[in-house]
Amino acid sequence: MKETDKTKIRRRKEARPAEIIAAGITEFSKYGYARARLDRIARNAGISKATIYLYYESKEALFLAAVETYMTATMAENEDFLDTFDGTTKQMLTRLLRSVYxxxxxxxxxxxxxxxxxxxxxxxxxxxxxxxxxxxRGTSLLRRILKRGVDRGEVSPNAIIDNPQVIIAPAMFFALHNMMFSKAGDLEFDGYFDAHLALVLNGVMSDV
Incomplete structure (x- = not known):
């Protein structure tokens, strides 16, 4: 076998988990968890069902991998960003909320x-x-941002510091509303986001 062929096979194997997860999340999104089927996932990923078990021992293991892939990216990106960010707390909170939305x-x-x-x-x-x-993880990140803001004199110490979950709560409502009441009309993204951001900044910043 040519070296280039070996390289292609290795790269294919390295990419396969991501391909399985992509097919899996599409399946879970369409059918839910209980009705999702591994044979359909395998077919959409262009592999055999047995191949899935080389990477994930069960449907639940695959679903957990999908959760990790699609639900932690926002937190990881913002954690990394905060470690090197030298801007204001207002800028950091705006970035965090935008990435969450x-x-x-x-x-x-x-x-x-x-x-x-x-x-x-x-x-x-x-x-x-x-x-x-x-x-x-999100609560921990928010605490870091708020503590940093207090230390810089940008955030006013108040009850929100001890209960940072309230900062994200309107975003959760946004998602729930659009999932459950879409027939009545989705919430308008830009206007709702601007209102949420104003609420947060007015609630935590010492000088908006």
Whole structure:
């Protein structure tokens, strides 16, 4: 076998988990967790069903991998950004909220949340993972941002410092509304985001 052929096979194997996850999240988004089928996922990924088991031991393991892929990217990006960011707290909060809304506006993230709400009792491990990767991790990130703001004299110490979840709560409502009440009309993205950002900045900044 030519070296170039070996390289192509190796690259193909390295890319395969991402391809399986992409096919999986499409399947979960369309059918939910209970009705999702590994044979369809395999077919859409262009592989055999047996190949899935080389990477993921079960449908739940694949779903957990999809949760990690689609729900932690926003937090990871903002954690890395905060480590080197030298701008204002207002700029950091604006960036964080925008990235959260961009993620919520993306169909796969909303689909994962819908599954957690409607089928979470079937997959308690996935719910725990989702909570740790989104709620807990997001709360920790917000605490870091607010503490940094207090230390810089940009944030007023108040009850929000101890309960930073309230900063993200309107974004959760945005996602839930558009999932549950879309027939009544989705919330207008830009206007709602601007209102949320104003609420947050007026609530935490010492001088908006």
């Amino acid at each position: 961009d993620r919520f506006a993306e169909g796969h993230a909303q689909s994962v949340m819908r599954i957690m709400i409607t089928e979470g009792d079937r997959i308690p491990d996935a719910v725990s993972t989702y909570h740790a990767m989104t709620i807990q």
